[in-house]
Every structure is written in C-alpha cells, then in structure tokens.
Amino acid sequence: MKRAEIFINQHYQIATVDRRIFGSFIEHLGRAVYGGIYQKGNPNSDEHGFRKDTLNLVRELRVPIVRYPGGNFVSGFSWEDSVGPKDRRPAKIDLAWQAIETNQFGLNEFTEWSDKAGCDIMMAVNLGTKGPQDAKNLLEYCNFVGGTDYSDLRRAHGYAKPHDIKLWCLGNEMDGSWQIGHKTAREYGRLASNTAQIMKSLDQTIETVVCGSSGLTMPTFGEWEYQVLDECYDEVDYISLHLYLANRNNDTTDFLAGSQCMDDYISGVASICDAVKAKKHRKKEIELSFDEWNVWYHSEEQDEQIRPWSEAPHQLEDVYNFEDALLVGSMLITLLRHADRVKIACLAQLVNAIAPIMTSDTRAWRQTIFYPYLHASTYGRGTVLLTQTNAPRYESRTYGTVSVLDSVCIWDQAAQSLTIFAVNKDLNDDVEITCDLRQFCGYRVKEHLVLACNDMKAINTETAPNTVRPIRSHASRVEESVLRGILGKHSWNVIRLERYADKR
Incomplete structure (x- = not known):
C-alpha cells in the first residue's frame, strides 16, 4: 500500500470560503430551461411550470448563485422579448445554438425560480449585439424601485418589488470567434469600462465581472487579460475564467491530472491581474470568477446530428461517468485551494446540458458528478487551511509529473469541525494517509464518505440512478492526535472531523 502525509496548521490560513464558489449556471441552451427547470403541464411541475423534482435536487446541492441567461446565448439576447404577457412574447432565432427560443420562460420567471431554489442571481448583459444603453435599461428594470420607464414596466408586469440583482457579467467570452459580436481586447475593454461606469452610476451596490479569455489555450491568452484590464481596471471587480476538460484519448491517468491545468490557469490569471494593479499603482485587487468549469466532451458526436432551428433540442447532454466525478472532485479541491482569489465559480x-442533474418527462436523477459537488457545497464552507501533501507522484502525458493525491482541508472554527477532501488518482493502489492533529485536540472522525467504483466508465441513468453513489467508510480514525485513514484506489473522499468535549 502506498503512503502519503497531509500537513496542516491552523495558523496557516488561505482564506474564508466565499459561498459563491459553489455556484452554477443556467443558459437558454438545449433542455437546461425547457424540460429541465421549467416544463409547463408536466406532472412533476408546480403551478408556475417549475419542475419540483429538479428544484429539490438543486436545493439539496445548496447552490448559492446561478449565472443566467448565458453563455453564448446572451450575445444575441433581447431581454425585453422575455418579459411581459407570454402570449405577446415573440419566438426568436438563437444564432448561438441554432435553435428557436420561445421566450415562454424569461427574466421574471427566472427570478421566481431562483427564489424557490434559494439561489442568488448572476446576471449577464448582452455586449455582443447590444451595448451600455441596453445594459443600463436592464439594470433599471431589475433594480430601480419605480417612477422611471423601465422600473414602471417591471411593475406593470406584476413585480412591484425590485429584483435587486447584485452581480453582473459584462458579456460572455468576447474573445471567441464563435461569439456573436466578438471583439479585440482593446475594443472590449473600452466597452466593458463604459458599460460598468454607466451601470454603477445607476446602482453603486452592484459588482461587475469582465470577460477573461475563453480558455487557457486561446492564442491571445494573457495578452487579452492584460489589455482588457488595462482599459477597465477601476470599473470592474472580477475577471472570468472558463475551462472544460475532456478524455478524448481515453487516457484516464492523464485525464485525472487535468486539475493541474486549472491550478496553473488560476495562478496565471491572478499574476496578470496583479501586474496591471502594479502598473496602475492601485490598492484594489481584481478577484477571479471561474464562472464556467466542468468536463465536456461526451455529447459532441451526438450534437452533430441535431437538426438546427428546433425548440429545446437534446443538446450538450453529456452522460457523466465515474472518472468524470473524480476529476470534478479534484477541480473543486483546486478552487478551494485558491479561495484567496477565486471568489465565484459556476x-x-x-x-x-453538461450538468449534474438530468431529467426525463417522468423524473430527475443525480449524475455521477453530482456527489463531489454536493459534498463540497455542504461541507466546504469555512476557512481553507494551507494544505501540503507528501505523496507518490506519477508521470502524465500532458501535465508532467503530478501527485496521486489531491487534498484540501476546511476548518470551521465556530462549529469546531474540520473537513478533508481528497482524491486518490492512483488506478491500482490504495493510499494510507496520516495527518498530525495535535493542534486540533479532541477532534475525532465523525464520518468518512467515499465515492468509489470498479468501473471507471460507470454511469447513472434514469433506470439505474444509483450505480455510482457515495458510501460510508470506517477506514479513518484518530489515534494519539494523528489521523490515519485509507483512501481506496481511484476514489473521492470526504473525511469529516468534529471536536468532542472531554467528559471526564
């Protein structure tokens, strides 16, 4: 059996976790909205058409914030089409995904759904085919109390109380040639600056997210971030990062090393932000919004067969397997390890659509990636401790030498609890871990949750929804202030410890 050590010190703290790091994303894409969160007339839907089974799973995940309505969709979106009486809303062509958008679910319905789901909203504005004036109008509609053109329009639509949306994305992936209205860095940076200035003149309480590169492999990566921030540094609060990973070569060991790519990406963008900060002699720090991340590749061949200009097609419906769940777990660990800069993630x-929750007309079920997301969102709130590991390493084809162990520790001092998230990426061997807990006197193992499966390609389906699910392990204990545990081969682990009072 291989051995590894985890080192923590309660005085070496990275940051308090911003709950928005466990956010998600709903775009008008495929069946994310129609058939996903909204399906009028379905037996599982409530009087508003909201899928109750989906809502229950979203609440289970404790999703704190949801980005909406895109994504690529937003760059051609006219928000006015999505509000007001439904029988007057026009069906429109969605150029981004070559579909028909009926607009039967829109801005106001999403605010109602978010309230039921317990989520805040991260709203995106169209900077592709529209600009600052339209963004101001949308903000006025959402956040202004009344007495103006667009705030009174909202009230006329039956929403007397403002939606009070605090977080706003300034477009989406504006560096991408696929993006409607894509721009150069200087063009977009100036546009983002003007848009943010106008929006914050109307509502000084909002925060804005500027578009970073669409991915680490973009040819303009780095240069894009620098030039955009050079134009709008003083007007924005966050810069976005997007990353999707894939196992197209069916190389599991290389695939599981992909979290190293995310780690490098975060460090690189943070460095660029700080370079612009230094150039401008500012005290303000730009934080990071990793507002698109996941595994995405399973549905590519299927999507090529979709007939264009249909309503809510079965699009981007990746069916996730067990190895995907392991990588998603490692990516969550990576986000937490960078909690000092990553404040938002979706x-x-x-x-x-590339989602932890799937639906049919009759039920909703949890995909494999649901579980690490659930565990991190539920138990990953507190203070991130600087977590060092001494573990065996292996050579990956793409990412070089990486550790078999990804791990991070979260300490909730008020609750006197300590949670260790860990992924053993070794495909053949268990790993025995030790962690010195002398600074956490009286802490004992409350629970050790494990997601493991012998079949790396195992999936959850409508007829077999529990093929991959977590179990409780008894392989961890504290002896003489040392945590000792066994992490099974290729497994996701959550070791929860709590302090027990001395009963003597």
Whole structure:
C-alpha cells in the first residue's frame, strides 16, 4: 500500500470560503430551461411550470448563485422579448445554438425560480449585439424601485418589488470567434469600462465581472487579460475564467491530472491581474470568477446530428461517468485551494446540458458528478487551511509529473469541525494517509464518505440512478492526535472531523 502525509496548521490560513464558489449556471441552451427547470403541464411541475423534482435536487446541492441567461446565448439576447404577457412574447432565432427560443420562460420567471431554489442571481448583459444603453435599461428594470420607464414596466408586469440583482457579467467570452459580436481586447475593454461606469452610476451596490479569455489555450491568452484590464481596471471587480476538460484519448491517468491545468490557469490569471494593479499603482485587487468549469466532451458526436432551428433540442447532454466525478472532485479541491482569489465559480451547467442533474418527462436523477459537488457545497464552507501533501507522484502525458493525491482541508472554527477532501488518482493502489492533529485536540472522525467504483466508465441513468453513489467508510480514525485513514484506489473522499468535549 502506498503512503502519503497531509500537513496542516491552523495558523496557516488561505482564506474564508466565499459561498459563491459553489455556484452554477443556467443558459437558454438545449433542455437546461425547457424540460429541465421549467416544463409547463408536466406532472412533476408546480403551478408556475417549475419542475419540483429538479428544484429539490438543486436545493439539496445548496447552490448559492446561478449565472443566467448565458453563455453564448446572451450575445444575441433581447431581454425585453422575455418579459411581459407570454402570449405577446415573440419566438426568436438563437444564432448561438441554432435553435428557436420561445421566450415562454424569461427574466421574471427566472427570478421566481431562483427564489424557490434559494439561489442568488448572476446576471449577464448582452455586449455582443447590444451595448451600455441596453445594459443600463436592464439594470433599471431589475433594480430601480419605480417612477422611471423601465422600473414602471417591471411593475406593470406584476413585480412591484425590485429584483435587486447584485452581480453582473459584462458579456460572455468576447474573445471567441464563435461569439456573436466578438471583439479585440482593446475594443472590449473600452466597452466593458463604459458599460460598468454607466451601470454603477445607476446602482453603486452592484459588482461587475469582465470577460477573461475563453480558455487557457486561446492564442491571445494573457495578452487579452492584460489589455482588457488595462482599459477597465477601476470599473470592474472580477475577471472570468472558463475551462472544460475532456478524455478524448481515453487516457484516464492523464485525464485525472487535468486539475493541474486549472491550478496553473488560476495562478496565471491572478499574476496578470496583479501586474496591471502594479502598473496602475492601485490598492484594489481584481478577484477571479471561474464562472464556467466542468468536463465536456461526451455529447459532441451526438450534437452533430441535431437538426438546427428546433425548440429545446437534446443538446450538450453529456452522460457523466465515474472518472468524470473524480476529476470534478479534484477541480473543486483546486478552487478551494485558491479561495484567496477565486471568489465565484459556476459549475456549467446545472440541469441536462453538461450538468449534474438530468431529467426525463417522468423524473430527475443525480449524475455521477453530482456527489463531489454536493459534498463540497455542504461541507466546504469555512476557512481553507494551507494544505501540503507528501505523496507518490506519477508521470502524465500532458501535465508532467503530478501527485496521486489531491487534498484540501476546511476548518470551521465556530462549529469546531474540520473537513478533508481528497482524491486518490492512483488506478491500482490504495493510499494510507496520516495527518498530525495535535493542534486540533479532541477532534475525532465523525464520518468518512467515499465515492468509489470498479468501473471507471460507470454511469447513472434514469433506470439505474444509483450505480455510482457515495458510501460510508470506517477506514479513518484518530489515534494519539494523528489521523490515519485509507483512501481506496481511484476514489473521492470526504473525511469529516468534529471536536468532542472531554467528559471526564
């Protein structure tokens, strides 16, 4: 059996976790909205058409914030089409995904759904085919109390109380040639600056997210971030990062090393932000919004067969397997390890389209990636401790030498609890871990949850929804202030410890 050590010190703290790091994403794409969160007339839907079974799973995940309505969709979106009486809303062509958008679910319905789901909203504005004036109008509609053109329009639509949306994305992936209205870095940076200035003149309480590169492999990566921030540094609060990973070569060991790519990406963008900060002699720090991340590749061949210009097609419906869940777990660990800079993150997406939740007309079920997301969102709130590991390493084809162990520790001092998230990426061997807990006197193992499966390609389906699910392990204990545990080969682990009072 291989051995590894985890080192923590309660005085070496990275940051308090911003709960928005466990956010997600709903775009008007495929069946994410229609058939996912909304399906009028379905037996599982409530009087508003909201899928109750989906809502229950979203609440189970404790999703704190949801990005909406895109994504690529937003760059051609006219928000006015999605509000007001439904019988007057026009069906429109969605150029981004070559589909028909009926607009039967829109902005106001999403605010109602978010309230039921217990989520805040991260709203995106169209900077592809529209600009600052339209963004101001949308903000006025959402956040202004009344007495103006657009705030009174909202009230006329039956929403007297403002939606009070605090977080706003300034477009989406504006560096991408696929994006409607894509721009150069200087063009977009100036546009983002003007848009943010106008929006914050109307509502000084909002925060704005500027578009970073669409991915680490973009040819303009780095240069894009620098030039955009050079134009709008003083007007924005966050810069976005997007990353999707894939196992197209069916190389599991290399695939599971992919979290190293995310780690490098975060460090690189943070460095660029700080370079612009230094150039401008500012005290303000730009934080990171990793507002699209996931595994995405399973549905590519299927999507090529989709007939264009249909309504809510079965699009981007990746069926996730067990190895995907392991990588998603490692990516969550990576986000937490960078909690000092990553304040917002959105697993893309939430339902049906590259999502942890799938639906049919009769039920909703949890995909394999649901579980690490659930565990991190539930138990990953507190203070991230600087977590060092001494573990065996292996050579990956793409990412070089990486550790078999990904791990991070979260300490909730008020609750006197300590949670260790860990992924053993070794495909053949268990790993025995030790962790010195002398600074956490009286802490004992409350629970050890494990997601493991012998079949790396195992999936959860409508007829077999529990093929991959977590179990409780008894392989961890504290002896003489040392945590000792066994992490099974290729497994996701959550070791929860709590302090027990001395009963003597």
